[in-house]
Amino acid sequence: MMEKESRRLVNCATLPICLVLIGGNLSSEKINIDAVDPQEFLLRRLVRGDDRVQLDSNGFSCRADVHTQVCVANKPVRIYNKGLTVYVPSDSDQPQVKRIVKPYARLEDETAMKRVSPVQILHGNNTIDPPTCNFTHNVTAVVFSSKGFTGNVFHEFNEIIIPLFITTRHFRSRVRFVITDFELWWVQKYNRCLSHLSAYEVINPGTDDGSVHCFPGAVIGLTYHDNLALNSTDIPGGYSMFDFKQFLKESYNLKINHVSEIQKPMLMLISRRKTRRFLNEDKMVEMIMELGFQITRVEPEWMYNLDEFAEVVNSCSVMLGAHGAGLTNEIFLPTGAVMVQVVPLQNEWAATTYYGGPAKEMGVRYLEYKIEPEESSLFDTYGKDHPVFTDPKSIISKGYYAFRSVYLDQDLKINLERFKKTLIEAKKIVESSTPIN
Template identity: 60%
Template sequence: MKKDSRRLVFNKTPLILYLLILPLFYAAIFSTKSVSYDEWKQLLSNWRARLGTRNVDNDVQEQEFQKFIFRSLVTGEDRTQLETTGFACNTAEHSEVCVTNKPVRIDTNTMTVHVLSDQPMPRGHRNVRPYARREDENTMNTITPVQILQGNNITPPACNYTHNVPAAIFSTSGFVGNLFHEFNEIIIPLFLTTYHFQSNLQFIVVDYKPYFVNKYNRILAHLSPYEVINPASNGSSVHCFTGMVVGLQFHNNLAINSSDLPEGYSMLDFKQFLREAYNLKVKSSVVSKIEQPVLVLISRKGSRMFLNEDEMGGMMEELGFRVVVVTPNRMANLDKFASVVNSCSVMVGAHGAGLANEVFLPTGAVMVQVVPWGLEWASNAYFGEPAPGMGVKYMEYKIEAEESSLVDTYGRDHEVIVDVGAVFAKGYHAARAVYVDGQNMKIDLVRFRKTLIEALRFLGQSSPTPTN
């Protein structure tokens, strides 16, 4: 349904006051290197409140507010270009994000975006694959490109549907189905890119996966109250929006850098967002002396399994933990499982996607990663390094060769045991077949017990005297 355009009408006095407010507000945000998450929310709230007291046309307010929001997604020459032409792109190693504060018309059949402008704009054409793994050519080839056309000479199609908010376009292809990659390349980047729009935007999801949209419905709904648009089910419709962002900002593995665009966010802010989205009750892990600490033990199937998992659970209970063993099926329902993780003090698991659930751990909780043979670098890079930024105490238990099934399969003196580097030198797939997909573990309970006792001490708990 089309909307008729309205002529902007306002008195001169409120407009002058409004124009005085705007540069002061910009200065408050962009004069310093970074602005904290709470400051962002307060400033944005004050922005709307102050303008709400003026008799300024709502369309003008929204246009200027939208320009401010888009401005935070680019910097340097890109920001200058956005202010000059209304369109700019920020290209980094892992992601490419293009934004426009001009009206757009999006043909969802071809995913072609027409950027409209009433000012001189050179003709331009750009293809963006909206997934935060730009360095991985093979993966990016599976992502549907979004074609962006701009310039005064283009003839845009007529609108079938008109929306009074900007659009945010991203893909749910790539490594969807793996919890780590879902959070790493979509959910955290989506928060970074769209949270400061304060729900004033609508998602268009290319490579639409119903599984993903259903699984993360709470997060998507907390970022936007509008129905997610699936281009594949829209036929030849043309959707018109007040602006657009294509692609998602990426900082690091399960991490947010407060100095990167958009400045001011941290992983603690993201965790607060998750608590709000999932209605999680526990913010900090505080266990009293008389309270039994809860330990979540992640159970794997197929590879990197704990071959003596039952014995591990028994030893954990002897130390005073209330042990909750969780399987992949139970972890699949995030609406329920998020609260399970949020209620525990310690999470234990072998290196794998399930450890990405650390985002739901309360501040001060402990995560113990069991590091399989040959996976020291990946274990630290993907889960160890990000943990402190989440307010989580990270501990790791590196298995000895004898605890790996690789010794039984290849022998103690085989290359896969004595020269891990040589196996990785053969290529990722060769190493993955051995160390990621080809080993299970039988944990040395005496040695592992010491790690768990250290975890208890961190929580301020006493423990039984270690056995010799």
């Protein structure tokens, strides 16, 4: 008995999280640790139920939901750059089956998916041998696209960075990323995140049409949970939003843990230049300073250099902005900070769903300021008796683009006296916030 247990511990030394499973009983299913190599064990943790049974029986499993497709292979695979083809062998005599996967976590959005190249997976045996390996790797491949809605920071985090963390964090950097629809600017922007999830250079399958990369296993596609969200009960290792924020702190070397560490309240004002602009922004700045805040105004181009911008956000007590992608940067705020979202007309659902709801899980206090009709540029454009105000459903029923052309393209002239109450509340929150020991 002692010899057998000792052998289990030696095997687990190459896979530290085995010890957690052995002692913590995270799974009701008994696993023979001796019979499972570290990579196979880690890949197995990505699937459950019938998908796990299928992976155990033939080394390959695929699942799909409304948001994403994810395929897992725990057998040696070959990735042929030409045509983005993944060859997955089978131990049985099953004929080869072709499966097409678009590895981007927004399947429900046709516009986004049109920009994502398909990956062809050939699983099973064929009379024709797969192409010969040009490069052989000893870690798992993770295949995903850097296209979709990249260029919008919300979608970059929501559909790639957070799903990538969910899918690969438990591998402890022992994975190699194969990025389809390769966007160099995106890889450079998120280099710190990528390098903290993988110890290896990324592979761009578009640079060499003839190369074949061989891996001991692969994941094609990324697991998605919800808007800027992680469901810890459905993640190998049980990672939460707190763990993701800790990962960002390590990746970007962020120094401030809690808002109480900031000596004088600092407010970041996100200044938009195209739509949902603050028409009286200068007056807003004057009032903010009169209330005792230091202030930094940032424009969208500041956000491109995430290495620097993350530190700026982390030094702020309050983030203020109109509904829009820039508010995604709340993810870098220290615990106890406040995010104030100015909600334009008919944007209530999106404001809460995309930014307000996730803020709580980030340890950020959320306040919102819903504008009155008179504070919208739509009031002067259409008048108070127009269906834009009296019957908004008639506009919304025409579809997203009709909605966008009206309600997303409005500008805002804030009622300063009314808005002051929200800012005073934000200041009280940060000044009274203390870390929880």
